[in-house]
Amino acid sequence: MNALHQEWLALQAQHERYEALALAVKLAAFAAVVLVPDNALALALLALLWLQEAVLKTFQGRLGERLLAVEAGLKSGQAVAAMQLHSDWLATRPRGLGLAGQYLRSALRPTVALPYPLLMLLALWG
Template identity: 40%
Template sequence: MVKSDLASEWCLLQNQFDSYEKYSLLIKLVSVVVLSAVFFSNRLSVVVLFLLLILWLQDAIWKTFQSRIENRLLQLEGYLSNKQTPEDGDSRAYQFNSVYSKSRPSTIGLIHEYLHQAIRPTIAFPHVALLLMAGSVLFVS
């Protein structure tokens, strides 16, 4: 185990993890812009609700990818701090995909992961609020 390689992998993945956070916020911003644009143009329809749902699911999928990076980051941090002992070669650097493939869930498992991410408060809050706003305007009017 070469700690400098593990540290390099940690830096690489940490930058990627932060990037995923930025893009998740961008997806939320796109949802706000979409709803605002259709609201102010008086073109609110059920199609927009479906578009907002798709953006919500896309955000959940994006955050699922980020959580996979988080798992590897935590593993690397354990190795780098000497608080965790390596198992099955997981302590070798640059093994993100190999480690993930060992525990990759089935298709149903992946869908469950995406839905689990979708209901996390930090993901769900803006999307639910936008859907409620759009729904109240669309169905109350």
């Protein structure tokens, strides 16, 4: 098995792990609504968990970008340097507001954002 195959297997496993972690964050958000008696604290925890999930999904997206590059190289047979996830990301890494913008875009994706406003309404009515 060559290095690109090994990289793909490792990246795919981590990509799926981030999906599981995002689900765990959603479950923690639900638990916060149910278990935290103070509405203000529950809302603060929900906001924090929403941001945490956005960060996880941003990281997952970076892995996905590298997975696509590796897959394109494997499919075409063209040379793609293996094990370059961080070097490639560092070369295009946004700074300051650009990085914050990535996290915000992740937070507003429907698959991330959907439960949080609903849970916040539940926390307010609780």
